[in-house]
Amino acid sequence: MPLIAIQGVKGAFHEMAAKKFASKPIELLECMTFREECKALENDKADMAVMAVENSIAGSLSQNYGLINEYRLHVIGEVYLKIEMQLMALPGVKLEDIRHIISHPVAINQCSKFLDTLSNVNISEAKDTAESAKVIREKKLYDTAAIAGEGAASLYDLNILKKNIETDKQNFTRFLILTKESNNSPNDDKASISFELKHEPGTLADLLSVFKVHEINLTNIQSVPVIGKPYEYRFHADLTWNNKKQFEKALKIAEQFASSIILLGTYKKSSFNFE
CATH class of the missing domain: 3.30.70.260 (ACT domain)
Structure with a gap:
């Protein structure tokens, strides 16, 4: 199975993009930063990496283009993923029980319209959407909800309190598939x-x-x-x-x-x- 480096933990949108590209069983190398992904390729710790480079709402991640140049990585593919955000919490927790919501800052921004309807709720930023879900499960936070993808809710056994809370329903992220060595086919377009x-x-x-x-x-x-x-x-x-x-x-x-x-x-x- 190919070993694919992703930014974030299992259940993250990067994992969904990796699975969509591979269309076969894969192994994941979890990296908490995009630079860690690049170093994993540089040091032959992964076969390929999946890296988000632009979102239809948030725009481009210009720092990632810089990393691709810095590490002299090669692009061998791309994946477009529709981003649907779910509000999730531990089983038995209701929306009115929530006092804290955690997620990646981009995810928080993409759900601003829904979040504005909530009162007496503290919004906190985290490094990754799926990691937010993982923290709630590991620390048993009964007053906290995470914003993440549906896969994270399933993986960390959380209940979805509100589905598809993203403000723009046509929300796509483009991911590049990166390797240390180039790949060239006459059928490329x-x-x-x-x-x-x-x-x-x-x-x-x-x-x-x-x-x-x-x-x-x-x-x-x-x-x-x-x-x-x-x-x-x-x-x-x-x-x-x-x-x-x-x-x-x-x-x-x-x-x-x-x-x-x-x-x-x-x-x-x-x-x-x-x-």
Whole structure:
């Protein structure tokens, strides 16, 4: 079974994404930070890692793009996961018994409309959604509820007090599948690249126009600060195509407009629906 590093503990959304990608039995390596995931790959303690990079509500996790560049990791796939938040507590506990709610700050923010309806409840931040559920079970906190996914409720034997409390019901997170070594297939139709530009007017427009001419679709672009170089940035971009040869040709031409350009990986694009 592949050993997959995830951020968080079992029952986290990262585990759900790992299982969706693998579609077969897996082993998990729990990491409490994204940097720990990268180190696990670097030190050959995991075969691959699953890392969230953007959410349809919260936006991009720019620090994770920085980690991918820093550790020179390779992208071999992606997963889109619909995020549904559940309010859960120990069996027998009712909503009116709750005095504390704990979860990851992003999850708390995504459930703000529901949380605003509650009174006399203290909201506290935790490192991970599933870890919040685990803490309630281990410490037997009868006055506390967690916000996490349905899998965490099942794993830690908690009852769901309120289902789907997320404010936006079309809430998706994109996860990248990362490895230490590259993976390349002629059937790939998406790529992630990283590049720095020459300090000349119009270089970003010139580089992007190369992809336009070769009918390569830009689906995402992010700027990430370059550590040690104040006010200089590295760009991360995702591209899709119908003809891989055209992409390879465009990438070679684009090199003349960049001071450095790295192909982080090619892979099969994933999709999501709004059902």
